Amino acid sequence: MSLSTLKDRVRAATVEQPATDATVQALAEDTKGAVPAQLHTSAQAEGDDVADKALTWLEKYGDDFTRALPSHIDVKAFLSAVRAALPGLIRCTPASLRQALLTCARFGLVPDGRHAVIKREGKTAVFVPMAQGYVDLMYRSGRVGSVHVGMIHEGDEWNYEPSAPSPLDFTHKPALTASKRNRGPALLAYAFCWMASGARSQVIVLNREDAEEIRNEYSQAYRRAQEPGKADSFWHTDFDKMWAKSALRRLHKVVPMSAELVALLKADDAGDSGEVQVVHAPAEETHLQAEADEAHERAEESQDPQETRTRPLPRKRTQPKRQTRAARTGRRRARR
Known part of the structure; x- marks a missing residue:
């Protein structure tokens, strides 16, 4: 199925995960094999294995972030800021983390603590603009x-x-x-x-x-x-x-x-x-x-x-006077 809009991709993120209560940490610990070559050098230097593997998982969706971000923000710079916040988000569900980050990218904000923050609420990652x-x-x-x-x-x-x-x-x-x-x-x-x-x-x-x-x-x-x-x-x-x-x-x-x-x-x-x-x-x-x-x-x-905006005064509506029965009778006779 083709997901033509970013909203479709964000919604799909909430159903693509095998377990709704799984956390980013569990997903990272299940990741097997060596750290891929495309992992940022700065992330490798940090030595936080869980955050590194979580970032590797997020990089699989790099095309989604690239399409969401405005042209003046590089996806690598965006993910580098994400990497710094990941240690505090590993208990979040993968679906909520993807959704929060895509929302952040949609507005062209970097989650660096100054422009935006991705905050953990229980197992849910939440995008918070600063x-x-x-x-x-x-x-x-x-x-x-x-x-x-x-x-x-x-x-x-x-x-x-x-x-x-x-x-x-x-x-x-x-x-x-x-x-x-x-x-x-x-x-x-x-x-x-x-x-x-x-x-x-x-x-x-x-x-x-x-x-x-x-x-x-x-x-x-x-x-x-x-x-x-x-x-x-x-x-x-x-x-x-x-x-x-x-x-x-x-x-x-x-x-x-x-x-x-x-x-x-x-x-x-x-x-x-x-x-x-x-x-x-x-x-x-x-x-x-x-x-x-x-x-x-x-x-x-x-x-x-200082600008005054004048409105016309409301006009008083006048109801037509009710005619007496004798007057109506006289008018009918005159028309005859």
């Missing part, structure tokens, strides 16, 4: 000139006046020469964009309480990790990074979106909810582009606060 991954896709849309995301610390100089004209409404001068201790704890996370048109987006500002509310309300991964002795979600281990990522994600309400960015948001949410992250087939791009265009229109309308 803040820099969102930034990369914003640039690829062609509508965004620059993206700014940062953290304000207690020792920094900053000012935020939403009622002031842009760009005077927000300034931030980090205390770069101060030590981490003197710079103080983080107070706020922020994100904004300069558009290709020259306009600046609304500044998204989140304090710690805002971030905690987002975590508590929307992150199912955090709730699952609240089990005694677990506490291994990114909200537990990298709170500040998730804080900044939350500010960046909220830009989708005020920044022009692409279909690819809409798909990334959906894949990120699906992974957090424990759902299968199915890569969108080309036929579904039309629906995503429609969502992106709607978001773009909303973003464009929110960029220029």
Whole structure:
């Protein structure tokens, strides 16, 4: 059977494995024979036999990764980053690992911990886009000139006046020469964009309480990790990074979106909810582009606060007066 789309290949990955509860480690230990010549030199130098054999297994699907990756990312560079993450993923099922990596490749993100991460949830590998991954896709849309995301610390100089004209409404001068201790704890996370048109987006500002509310309300991964002795979600281990990522994600309400960015948001949410992250087939791009265009229109309308959009006043509808019975009778007589 010919698998014409990446989505077909990803779905096929979930049924090609002989045992759904088998792990990458078990698959690697069953691999016989010497390490093939095409195995990366860097992987051989590491000496981690299980990870090396797991990478060898993944390299059999190199054509799938090549087709999924954009032209500017080499498949060898992608797999090298995968190799570094493999020791923590050997307890995952092979099908979930292939699917997570194909999803990562589909968005042109390298799982290097900065752009994206492949995280283990039980025996399931999950693709998690990081803040820099969102930034990369914003640039690829062609509508965004620059993206700014940062953290304000207690020792920094900053000012935020939403009622002031842009760009005077927000300034931030980090205390770069101060030590981490003197710079103080983080107070706020922020994100904004300069558009290709020259306009600046609304500044998204989140304090710690805002971030905690987002975590508590929307992150199912955090709730699952609240089990005694677990506490291994990114909200537990990298709170500040998730804080900044939350500010960046909220830009989708005020920044022009692409279909690819809409798909990334959906894949990120699906992974957090424990759902299968199915890569969108080309036929579904039309629906995503429609969502992106709607978001773009909303973003464009929110960029220029000085522009007034006047709407015509609603007209009062007047119902025709009811005629009395005598009047109707008189009119009938007149027509005769």
